[in-house]
Amino acid sequence: xxxxxxxxxxxxxxxxxxxxxxxxxxxxxxxxxxxxxxxxxxxxxxxxxxxxxxxxxxxxxxxxxxxxxxxxxxxxxxxxxxxxxxxxxxxxxxxxxxxxxxxxxxxxxxxxxxxxxxxxxxxxxxxxxxxxxxxxxxxxxxxxxxxxxxxxxxxxxxxxxxxxxxxxxxxxxxxxxxxxxxxxxxxxxxxxxxxxxxxxxxxxxxxxxxxxxxxxxxxxxxxxxxxxxxxxxxxxxxxxxxxxxxxxxxxxxxxxxxxxxxxxxxxxxxxxxxxxxxxxxxxxxxxxxxxxxxxxxxxxxxxxxxxxxxxxxxxxxxxxxxxxxxxxxxxxxxxxxxxxxxxxxxxxxxxxxxxxxxxxxxxxxxxxxxxxxxxxxxxxxxxxxxxxxxxxxxxxxxxxxxxxxxxxxxxxxxxxxxxxxxxxxxxxxxxxxxxxxxxxxxxxxxxxxxxxxxxxxxxxxxxxxxxxxxxxxxxxx
Amino acid sequence: xxxxxxxxxxxxxxxxxxxxxxxxxxxxxxxxxxxxxxxxxxxxxxxxxxxxxxxxxxxxxxxxxxxxxxxxxxxxxxxxxxxxxxxxxxxxxxxxxxxxxxxxxxxxxxxxxxxxxxxxxxxxxxxxxxxxxxxxxxxxxxxxxxxxxxxxxxxxxxxxxxxxxxxxxxxxxxxxxxxxxxxxxxxxxxxxxxxxxxxxxxxxxxxxxxxxxxxxxxxxxxxxxxxxxxxxxxxxxxxxxxxxxxxxxxxxxxxxxxxxxxxxxxxxxxxxxxxxxxxxxxxxxxxxxxxxxxxxxxxxxxxxxxxxxxxxxxxxxxxxxxxxxxxxxxxxxxxxxxxxxxxxxxxxxxxxxxxxxxxxxxxxxxxxxxxxxxxxxxxxxxxxxxxxxxxxxxxxxxxxxxxxxxxxxxxxxxxxxxxxxxxxxxxxxxxxxxxxxxxxxxxxxxxxxxxxxxxxxxxxxxxxxxxxxxxxxxxxx
Numbered sequence: 036x037x038x039x040x041x042x043x044x045x046x047x048x049x050x051x052x053x054x055x056x057x058x059x060x061x062x063x064x065x066x067x068x069x070x071x072x073x074x075x076x077x078x079x080x081x082x083x084x085x086x087x088x089x090x091x092x093x094x095x096x097x098x099x100x101x102x103x104x105x106x107x108x109x110x111x112x113x114x115x116x117x118x119x120x121x122x123x124x125x126x127x128x129x130x131x132x133x134x135x136x137x138x139x140x141x142x143x144x145x146x147x148x149x150x151x152x153x154x155x156x157x158x159x160x161x162x163x164x165x166x167x168x169x170x171x172x173x174x175x176x177x178x179x180x181x182x183x184x185x186x187x188x189x190x191x192x193x194x195x196x197x198x199x200x201x202x203x204x205x206x207x208x209x210x211x212x213x214x215x216x217x218x219x220x221x222x223x224x225x226x227x228x229x230x231x232x233x234x235x236x237x238x239x240x241x242x243x244x245x246x247x248x249x250x251x252x253x254x255x256x257x258x259x260x261x262x263x264x265x266x267x268x269x270x271x272x273x274x275x276x277x278x279x280x281x282x283x284x285x286x287x288x289x290x291x292x293x294x295x296x297x298x299x300x301x302x303x304x305x306x307x308x309x310x311x312x313x314x315x316x317x318x319x320x321x322x323x324x325x326x327x328x329x330x331x332x333x334x335x336x337x338x339x340x341x342x343x344x345x346x347x348x349x350x351x352x353x354x355x356x357x358x359x360x361x362x363x364x365x366x367x368x369x370x371x372x373x374x375x376x377x378x379x380x381x382x383x384x385x386x387x388x389x390x391x392x393x394x395x396x397x398x399x400x401x402x403x404x405x406x407x408x409x410x411x412x413x414x415x416x417x418x419x420x421x422x423x424x425x426x427x428x429x430x431x432x433x434x435x436x437x438x439x440x441x442x443x444x445x446x447x448x449x450x451x452x453x454x455x456x457x458x459x460x461x462x463x464x465x466x467x468x469x470x471x472x473x474x475x476x477x478x479x480x481x482x483x484x485x486x487x488x489x490x491x492x493x494x495x496x497x498x499x500x501x502x503x504x505x506x507x508x509x510x511x512x
Numbered sequence: 513x514x515x516x517x518x519x520x521x522x523x524x525x526x527x528x529x530x531x532x533x534x535x536x537x538x539x540x541x542x543x544x545x546x547x548x549x550x551x552x553x554x555x556x557x558x559x560x561x562x563x564x565x566x567x568x569x570x571x572x573x574x575x576x577x578x579x580x581x582x583x584x585x586x587x588x589x590x591x592x593x594x595x596x597x598x599x600x601x602x603x604x605x606x607x608x609x610x611x612x613x614x615x616x617x618x619x620x621x622x623x624x625x626x627x628x629x630x631x632x633x634x635x636x637x638x639x640x641x642x643x644x645x646x647x648x649x650x651x652x653x654x655x656x657x658x659x660x661x662x663x664x665x666x667x668x669x670x671x672x673x674x675x676x677x678x679x680x681x682x683x684x685x686x687x688x689x690x691x692x693x694x695x696x697x698x699x700x701x702x703x704x705x706x707x708x709x710x711x712x713x714x715x716x717x718x719x720x721x722x723x724x725x726x727x728x729x730x731x732x733x734x735x736x737x738x739x740x741x742x743x744x745x746x747x748x749x750x751x752x753x754x755x756x757x758x759x760x761x762x763x764x765x766x767x768x769x770x771x772x773x774x775x776x777x778x779x780x781x782x783x784x785x786x787x788x789x790x791x792x793x794x795x796x797x798x799x800x801x802x803x804x805x806x807x808x809x810x811x812x813x814x815x816x817x818x819x820x821x822x823x824x825x826x827x828x829x830x831x832x833x834x835x836x837x838x839x840x841x842x843x844x845x846x847x848x849x850x851x852x853x854x855x856x857x858x859x860x861x862x863x864x865x866x867x868x869x870x871x872x873x874x875x876x877x878x879x880x881x882x883x884x885x886x887x888x889x890x891x892x893x894x895x896x897x898x899x900x901x902x903x904x905x906x907x908x909x910x911x912x913x914x915x916x917x918x919x920x921x922x923x924x925x926x927x928x929x930x931x932x933x934x935x936x937x938x939x940x941x942x943x944x945x946x947x948x949x950x951x952x953x954x955x956x957x958x959x960x961x962x963x964x965x966x967x968x969x970x971x972x973x974x975x976x977x978x979x980x981x982x983x984x985x986x987x988x989x
Binding site: 038039040048059060061062063076081082085086088089090093094096097099100102103104105106107108109111112114115117118119120121122126129130133169350351352353355356366374377378379380381389413414416417419420421422448450451452453454455457458459461462464468469471472473474475476477478479480481483495500501503504507508510511512 | 515516517525536537538539540553558559562563565566567569570571573574576577579580581582583584585586588589591592594595596597598599603606607610646827828829830832833843851854855856857858866890891893894896897898899925927928929930931932934935936938939941945946948949950951952953954955956957958960972977978980981984985987988989
């Protein structure tokens with residue numbers, strides 16, 4: 036029986052980083068992937084979706100050009116999907132070699148293109164072959180959760196796995212779910228020319244974000260012609276004269292039904308735990324996924340789980356981060372815990388919503404005392420010159436000493452702008468440190484300094500100012 | 513005679529921050545501005561130029577849409593300048609109230625809309641009125657330096673003060689000078705439809721940046737149809753059949769002359785020191801501008817100078833930073849020095865070039881030992897999805913311990929992306945800190961982590977790896 040330091044199940048974002056990192060350190064690593072290398076991220080997730088969003092933004096930019104005084108432009112109208120799909124595939128083709136069997140074999144990883152199944156806490160069966168692992172890492176990801184709405188299966192629907200392969204732009208599209216995937220793809224299809232309706236059960240879309248961030252996004256979506264139905268639910272689907280009719284139970288302002296050509300199901304994710312033989316290794320599973328401790332260890336000491344299948348945060352960069360934690364915990368003597376406090380994420384709509392740490396809602400719910408410092412992009416000169424200031428803002432939550440508890444940015448470039456705040460938060464730099472760092476003018480990044488300045492202004496008390504005023508008076512004698 | 517803690521001469525970026533800050537702290541402040549509040553930045557600099565660049569980018573985006581699979585778009589052709597000028601003026605109008613007499617009067621600053629002249633180290637004459645200042649701050653800025661090229665004055669030319677007020681897009685434009693102002697405006701006019709020729713004496717444009725950064729920009733400009741003539745000089749100008757003919761002395765590949773409709777002079781800046789009565793206060797002036805020490809103090813102890821007129825770095829944010837230093841040094845007991853090491857700047861071309869600290873050239877010239885870690889945006893997934901990866905890169909210079917000595921980023925969003933590195937450099941966070949901070953996927957900001965990772969990879973020596981390999985072998989028994 037072949038013996039490995041690490042047997043990795045799943046060649047997506049998490050598994051690939053474990054495999055490459057382990058091999059790079061000199062460990063013997065096996066990697067089993069039954070479907071496509073690169074996982075959801077490369078094949079059905081971030082990469083195709085961000086490429087789709089970019090193409091859709093291009094249409095939007097053509098339409099917006101006249102705002103900047105540009106003449107002789109016309110609305111290009113509804114788009115063919117095939118050339119857009121070609122652009123998406125070209126992006127995937129550019130990135131694919133990085134995740135390929137060839138590259139990983141070259142790194143010294145033994146890659147098995149087959150399903151893997153645990154047979155004991157240290158043994159995995161891959162295509163009839165038995166592998167022994169000092170440690171086994173499960174990184175099998177997740178898939179779209181399909182709600183049990185009557186008629187949905189019969190009517191047919193798309194998920195993130197099929198939507199990037201369609202051949203025709205649907206004239207109309209209903210998106211079930213107002214989470215990040217739903218709003219991103221919904222906005223993109225609307226920009227390409229579909230009539231899009233987002234149906235969301237929660238009080239507002241992107242329900243994990245603060246209401247003011249969600250409100251800014253909702254306003255943007257509606258301005259672009261997207262119908263957003265909050266507090267609404269599809270209760271049944273049936274075919275009516277060639278279209279899919281969604282019966283909707285919602286608030287007073289929601290329509291009773293919507294007829295569409297296509298449905299995108301983006302209503303949460305299901306962890307891929309089936310057929311892995313987890314029971315043979317004593318690995319416990321909950322509805323959210325494989326149960327792990329803060330060190331990514333499952334209930335079976337030699338088995339670890341990371342990324343979507345562990346159900347905590349469903350982000351590529353979280354899987355990649357956990358992969359590094361796993362490398363520490365399996366290949367070095369001292370184990371470490373995941374840092375849950377300094378994880379950023381971004382919803383890649385236009386505007387983007389970027390977050391790290393606490394939102395106002397979560398801090399209040401947790402009873403954490405905090406001050407909020409909020410800055411509008413309408414006072415950031417670059418945002419004004421770029422015409423990207425309306426409805427965009429940044430806010431930071433801090434304790435009395437200016438330590439950052441969380442931050443939210445709403446702006447077309449929010450995801451990039453947040454990085455400075457994440458670095459500051461992670462490494463204990465307080466708001467005065469942002470204030471006393473020079474930021475180039477005119478850049479959007481000055482928003483970081485503006486947040487620091489907003490904090491600093493609160494430090495000058497009335498008492499101090501009145502004492503200073505007396506000193507200055509004396510100095511003028 | 514009215515007595516003030518601060519008499520500020522010049523209502524541009526530097527002077528306004530001193531005035532607002534001083535008044536906010538309770539000091540009595542006078543501000544004299546003889547022309548327009550907001551100075552060059554608002555009226556003839558950053559604000560109109562970034563708005564112009566944005567409009568020009570809009571044309572570029574229309575042309576680029578087909579790259580992303582978008583159909584039914586057409587090149588809008590050469591643009592009328594008047595609607596673009598309207599866009600520029602709208603941006604200025606949005607920002608102007610922030611710099612207005614009304615706002616500053618409201619803050620408690622006594623604003624004099626007149627020329628000011630030093631009559632002694634503590635006295636200023638404003639429109640016949642005598643003001644006494646405990647401290648006097650000179651912040652009068654700079655203007656375009658006009659070379660003494662034969663025929664230039666007679667032929668007529670534009671500078672940053674006049675180019676935003678023209679009424680017609682010139683069919684052809686020669687830009688004298690390959691510095692930031694010249695390349696930014698040159699690219700913008702080319703995108704709007706002018707045939708642009710940039711004539712630069714230096715070995716490459718943006719001469720303060722590394723050759724590889726300049727090369728990436730030069731390639732971009734040439735791809736967009738801009739003629740870039742390095743190591744070339746205009747030796748005379750004359751009118752030939754209604755056009756301005758520039759005789760050029762250059763390298764073998766340069767043409768002997770270029771005929772254009774308009775000339776933009778962007779060949780350096782001249783400090784505004786005339787008529788200020790500096791001699792009456794014993795303030796020494798060099799060719800670069802008013803001489804100051806690292807505390808912004810001139811040769812006259814009660815007189816200070818900041819921003820362009822002091823000639824060190826000609827950036828709005830440097831003036832704003834020095835304004836804060838001045839507030840410390842004039843209104844608090846302990847004085848501080850300017851921090852020259854952590855000043856970022858950006859050339860706002862497409863791609864942008866952003867810099868902090870040492871470039872490779874400057875570090876080598878200064879004999880500072882350094883390692884260079886370079887990452888291409890072609891391995892940043894977001895840049896690939898956005899189609900903005902070709903020719904873009906980031907590099908960081910670090911010492912053996914990973915302390916950041918400098919960084920350069922070349923990318924359409926370089927200015928914003930640099931902020932994280934500036935914060936790290938300023939506050940002593942080393943490259944491992946960038947590596948162990950989670951960056952959201954897929955954002956451009958991951959370039960920061962990638963630079964950290966590039967450093968980390970060099971820390972795993974062959975000896976360590978071979979010892980680890982033996983341990984892992986033993987663990988597989």
